[in-house]
Amino acid sequence: MKHLPFRGRSTARCVAARGLLPLLGLVLLAGCGTTKFEAQPSFPAPLITPIPVVVGVYIPAEFGASVHEEKRDGVGYSIAVGKAQAAGFQRLLTAMFTRAVPVHAADAGAATDPEIRGVLEPVLEEFSFITPRDAGTSLYAVSLKYRVNAYTPTGELFESWTFTGYGAQPASSMPGQGMAALQRATTLAMRDAGAKLVTEFREQAIVRGLLPAGPEAEAPLEVQLPP
Numbered sequence: 001m002k003h004l005p006f007r008g009r010s011t012a013r014c015v016a017a018r019g020l021l022p023l024l025g026l027v028l029l030a031g032c033g034t035t036k037f038e039a040q041p042s043f044p045a046p047l048i049t050p051i052p053v054v055v056g057v058y059i060p061a062e063f064g065a066s067v068h069e070e071k072r073d074g075v076g077y078s079i080a081v082g083k084a085q086a087a088g089f090q091r092l093l094t095a096m097f098t099r100a101v102p103v104h105a106a107d108a109g110a111a112t113d114p115e116i117r118g119v120l121e122p123v124l125e126e127f128s129f130i131t132p133r134d135a136g137t138s139l140y141a142v143s144l145k146y147r148v149n150a151y152t153p154t155g156e157l158f159e160s161w162t163f164t165g166y167g168a169q170p171a172s173s174m175p176g177q178g179m180a181a182l183q184r185a186t187t188l189a190m191r192d193a194g195a196k197l198v199t200e201f202r203e204q205a206i207v208r209g210l211l212p213a214g215p216e217a218e219a220p221l222e223v224q225l226p227p
Contacts, residue, residue, distance in 0.1 A: 034076035035179050039084040039186045046095050046198045053210050056103040056112060056119035056153070057093050059086050068127040072134075079182075081127065081144070084190060089122045092194055096201065107155020118158075118210045119151040125162065129182065132171045140181045141168040142189040148197070150206045159206040165193025 066082035093100040100120075101113050109116040126145035132138055143166050150159040167188025169181045201207060 034078055035182065036076075036078040037179055037183045038080040039183065039190060046092065048095055048198060050095070051097050051202060051207065051211065053097055053117045054099040054101065054113065054115040055093065055097050055210065056109040056116045057090055057100045058103050058106050058108070058119050058121045058151075059090065060121065060123075063122055063124060066124050066127075072131075077129075079127070079129075079186060081124070081186065081190070085122070085124065085144075088190060088194055089197075092197055093120060096198060105155070106149070106151045106157075109151070109153035109155075116153050119153065119155070121149040121151065123147040123149060129185065131178070131182070138171045139168045140171060140178070140185045141166070142182070142185040143167075144186075144189045144193050146193055146197075148201075148206065150209060158209050161201070161204045161206045163193065163196045163200065165189045165191070165196060167192060 062082075064082045064086035066080070066085065068077070068079045068081060070077050090100070090102070099115070101116060103109055103112045103116075103119055106119050106121055109119040123146065124144065125147050126143070129140065129142045131140055135141075143164055145162065145164045147160055147162045149157055150161075151157055167185045167190070169185040169188065171178065171181055
């Protein structure tokens, strides 16, 4: 007589093993997946005495569509920063000057508005970040290095200024919260960069070619950033 019960248990094990294979595959894929998110805007409108000039603001298409992508330790990262930074720079520059007029090119200032004294172009030079695994700390940290180019109304580059924003966020003890912490660190880095733009811009050489001659050029800058 054949021992059918034993054969049945063997078959059941095989079926169970086959059923686990798709699940195991999903686990492996999750381990080498992609951390993907879009940075959130963090450029609150500052309470500020505007610089008494009219400027053009040229936001290149690549600046508004910037996505940082890299692969590290088998994990892919795709961090979209373009939409937030483009909206943020336009908002800050609008608050910083008497008028900030959007233009479609760096050399389009004179043709767009005769009052434009210069055209400003933001550029993202570098996005970098570290994770707790990278540095052996409990923090996610992000740095964003920007450059603002200044052009004459007809498109001649006459000055540029580089500055960096930093942001850090503690790692959560909850599993799967690393993406949220990295996203928050990115938001804080953008906010820091915006604060530096607002508070330091007038003192930079870039402004000397924009400010008109006379007493109003020496007017003190009053800055109050919202909490």
